[in-house]
Amino acid sequence: MYRLLGRGEISAIHGAAMEVLERVGVVIQHDKALKTLKEAGATVDMKTKVAKIPEYLLQDTLQKSPRRHRMLARNPKHNFVIGDGGSVFTNAFGAHYTIDLETGERRLSTIKDLEEFTLLADYFPTVDYIKPNILPQDVPKAVWEQEMALAMFKSAEKHLSLVALTPDGWRDVIEMGKIYAGGEEEFIKNPAIIDTGFNNVPPLMYTKEIIDMILECAKYGIPFDISTGALASASGPVTLAGTIVQGIAENHAIVVLTQLVGPGTPVMWGSCATILDQRFGTAAYGSPENGLIHAAFCQMAHYYGIPYYGAAGVIDSKVPDQQAAYENTINALLATVSGADVVHDAVYGIVEAGVTASYEMFAISNDICGAIKRIGKGMRVTPETLAVDLIEQVGHEKNHLNTPEALKFTKKHLMEEQWQPWISNRTSRPEWEKQGSKDIAQVAKEKVKEILSTHKIEPLPKGMEASMRKIIKKRAKASS
Amino acid sequence: MTPSIFEELETAVIEGDSEKSEEAAKKALESNTPPLEAITNGLAKGVKTVGDRFSKGEVFLVELIMAGDAMKAGMSVLLPVIKASKAEVETLGKVLLGTVQGDIHSIGKDIVATLLEAEGFEVINIGEDVASETFVDKVKEHNPDILGLSSLLTATMPMQQDVIEKLKAAGLDGKVKVIIGGAPTTQEWADEIEADGYAGDAVSAVDLVKRLTK
Numbered sequence: 201m202y203r204l205l206g207r208g209e210i211s212a213i214h215g216a217a218m219e220v221l222e223r224v225g226v227v228i229q230h231d232k233a234l235k236t237l238k239e240a241g242a243t244v245d246m247k248t249k250v251a252k253i254p255e256y257l258l259q260d261t262l263q264k265s266p267r268r269h270r271m272l273a274r275n276p277k278h279n280f281v282i283g284d285g286g287s288v289f290t291n292a293f294g295a296h297y298t299i300d301l302e303t304g305e306r307r308l309s310t311i312k313d314l315e316e317f318t319l320l321a322d323y324f325p326t327v328d329y330i331k332p333n334i335l336p337q338d339v340p341k342a343v344w345e346q347e348m349a350l351a352m353f354k355s356a357e358k359h360l361s362l363v364a365l366t367p368d369g370w371r372d373v374i375e376m377g378k379i380y381a382g383g384e385e386e387f388i389k390n391p392a393i394i395d396t397g398f399n400n401v402p403p404l405m406y407t408k409e410i411i412d413m414i415l416e417c418a419k420y421g422i423p424f425d426i427s428t429g430a431l432a433s434a435s436g437p438v439t440l441a442g443t444i445v446q447g448i449a450e451n452h453a454i455v456v457l458t459q460l461v462g463p464g465t466p467v468m469w470g471s472c473a474t475i476l477d478q479r480f481g482t483a484a485y486g487s488p489e490n491g492l493i494h495a496a497f498c499q500m501a502h503y504y505g506i507p508y509y510g511a512a513g514v515i516d517s518k519v520p521d522q523q524a525a526y527e528n529t530i531n532a533l534l535a536t537v538s539g540a541d542v543v544h545d546a547v548y549g550i551v552e553a554g555v556t557a558s559y560e561m562f563a564i565s566n567d568i569c570g571a572i573k574r575i576g577k578g579m580r581v582t583p584e585t586l587a588v589d590l591i592e593q594v595g596h597e598k599n600h601l602n603t604p605e606a607l608k609f610t611k612k613h614l615m616e617e618q619w620q621p622w623i624s625n626r627t628s629r630p631e632w633e634k635q636g637s638k639d640i641a642q643v644a645k646e647k648v649k650e651i652l653s654t655h656k657i658e659p660l661p662k663g664m665e666a667s668m669r670k671i672i673k674k675r676a677k678a679s680s
Numbered sequence: 681m682t683p684s685i686f687e688e689l690e691t692a693v694i695e696g697d698s699e700k701s702e703e704a705a706k707k708a709l710e711s712n713t714p715p716l717e718a719i720t721n722g723l724a725k726g727v728k729t730v731g732d733r734f735s736k737g738e739v740f741l742v743e744l745i746m747a748g749d750a751m752k753a754g755m756s757v758l759l760p761v762i763k764a765s766k767a768e769v770e771t772l773g774k775v776l777l778g779t780v781q782g783d784i785h786s787i788g789k790d791i792v793a794t795l796l797e798a799e800g801f802e803v804i805n806i807g808e809d810v811a812s813e814t815f816v817d818k819v820k821e822h823n824p825d826i827l828g829l830s831s832l833l834t835a836t837m838p839m840q841q842d843v844i845e846k847l848k849a850a851g852l853d854g855k856v857k858v859i860i861g862g863a864p865t866t867q868e869w870a871d872e873i874e875a876d877g878y879a880g881d882a883v884s885a886v887d888l889v890k891r892l893t894k
Binding site: 308555 | 737784787788833835837863866882
């Protein structure tokens with residue numbers, strides 16, 4: 201719907217990014233990966249760990265990077281395709297703190313919060329697949345990723361994206377994923393039952409640990425997103441175009457490496473880049489520049505024929521207030537109308553830019569994203585929807601509420617044409633007052649409590665949790 | 681009225697003009713201004729002004745960093761003379777800063793360093809991906825009042841604990857106060873690993889260091 205860049209601009213950005221990739225290169229602190237790149241034609245300095253990647257190598261590997269792929273869920277009705285032209289939404293990632301639903305106090309996040317946010321994400325129609333909304337602080341760090349994976353496996357039927365923080369932890373999570381898939385063989389056939397995501401260290405650098413985990417994904421063909429985290433005016437140029445150029449080089453290095461090691465591994469080419477607020481030295485995610493960055497990256501990803509994954513919708517406000525709502529709206533909307541294949545961080549159950557989870561915000565954002573998805577669907581223009589015959593039938597004297605043909609027509613098309621908000625208020629004022637004159641945060645709180653006590657999901661097959669527990673126990677023992 | 685040499689130094693820093701700062705410092709030496717006074721009443725005053733304004737959100741980070749660089753440029757002219765006369769620059773205290781092993785993020789830590797320098801602390805920034813043993817060695821070498829450990833990755837947070845344990849093993853606990861920071865860290869984590877303090881952003885890090893060095 202929205203195209204920020206013209207053809208000439210896309211071509212200029214591409215040319216600049218190729219220069220950076222070929223002339224400046226990307227640091228990859230992983231000797232085995234460097235060797236792979238070198239053998240394929242990159243110019244590699246094993247001492248400085250810089251890999252300079254020629255354009256032909258990129259073009260070769262782009263051919264192997266899927267334009268679209270199917271993500272799988274425990275309940276197949278939640279399977280979906282990334283890269284089919286529509287935008288799928290995820291919830292937020294990684295809060296250390298949570299605003300307690302009962303007391304309203306800000307406290308450390310728990311594994312129970314992760315289970316509850318995952319259950320809510322399973323319920324919310326706007327969430328197409330689920331990210332770990334919470335990084336629980338009441339779990340030993342040695343088995344952090346594993347405990348989080350188990351909590352999520354138990355709490356949803358939708359596709360789950362799991363967190364990869366350390367190579368050991370991620371290997372354990374893959375083993376748990378095999379159990380979840382119904383065995384090793386099943387998992388090898390269908391690795392898209394899980395996915396994960398990685399960031400670089402801007403400017404132009406990847407650590408050994410990240411590369412280790414990426415190679416593990418490439419080995420199995422597990423889908424993942426690679427998202428540049430450049431901050432314009434700090435770890436990237438202040439100019440948005442310059443940050444795009446740098447981010448392209450950063451992301452492409454991983455596309456090349458992944459497709460060399462595991463051809464066909466689904467890579468979502470992403471960004472959680474934004475600007476640094478020069479007044480406070482903070483990353484500003486709810487900024488309009490963030491939306492522009494997504495719009496540009498999305499066009500560039502599609503120019504390269506790969507799906508775009510944008511972390512758009514992040515909120516800087518510290519509470520679920522007016523600022524929070526507009527920040528969530530502007531960037532999730534801009535990413536959607538720009539054609540982002542995945543709008544990550546869209547249904548944003550967090551405030552304070554990834555730090556503090558808010559149940560109320562999650563419910564409010566579910567409504568915001570419902571509205572955005574409706575906009576994304578656009579308008580159906582067909583002979584039927586143009587409704588000339590009906591307009592004639594209703595004529596000048598009647599209307600669409602007192603003409604049988606019109607009533608039938610409305611009933612037929614209503615659900616398709618009109619989005620129904622969940623907690624946004626559109627009643628008359630007397631009705632609103634009768635309901636207690638509540639603002640949206642109050643309603644959100646009540647609804648969340650209701651969903652948490654009523655939404656039920658299919659439990660994991662018998663014995664599955666125990667098998668996963670064995671992996672966790674083994675790691676806990678090894679690390680103690 | 682021509683500005684005094686102190687005003688000239690101060691302005692050069694406020695404008696973030698390293699060349700001007702160097703020239704003014706040379707001029708100060710030529711006119712026999714005591715170099716320590718040139719710092720206190722000129723360079724440091726300028727950087728303090730910019731630092732205060734930054735804390736209020738009135739100037740941009742880029743201006744703060746350029747002011748810090750301009751101060752250093754002026755200092756590079758004055759310091760050899762001060763050292764030759766065996767005098768010492770008075771600071772509010774000495775702070776050693778680094779990012780822990782396995783983590784190569786620098787920006788947050790560098791902002792803290794610049795703000796601390798603006799406030800009048802001596803800062804030794806030993807960079808990123810610093811091994812715990814190196815932190816211990818550097819503490820022995822520089823004897824700082826404060827050691828700041830930065831970690832942006834959840835996966836490298838345990839290294840903050842590792843440094844604190846190694847300091848204890850080396851008998852250095854109590855000799856240096858350890859503070860931690862970085863996006864995934866919390867006050868609770870600081871308590872758990874027995875750090876002396878935690879700050880969630882650069883401005884509160886400066887307040888914390890001031891409190892701990894009082």
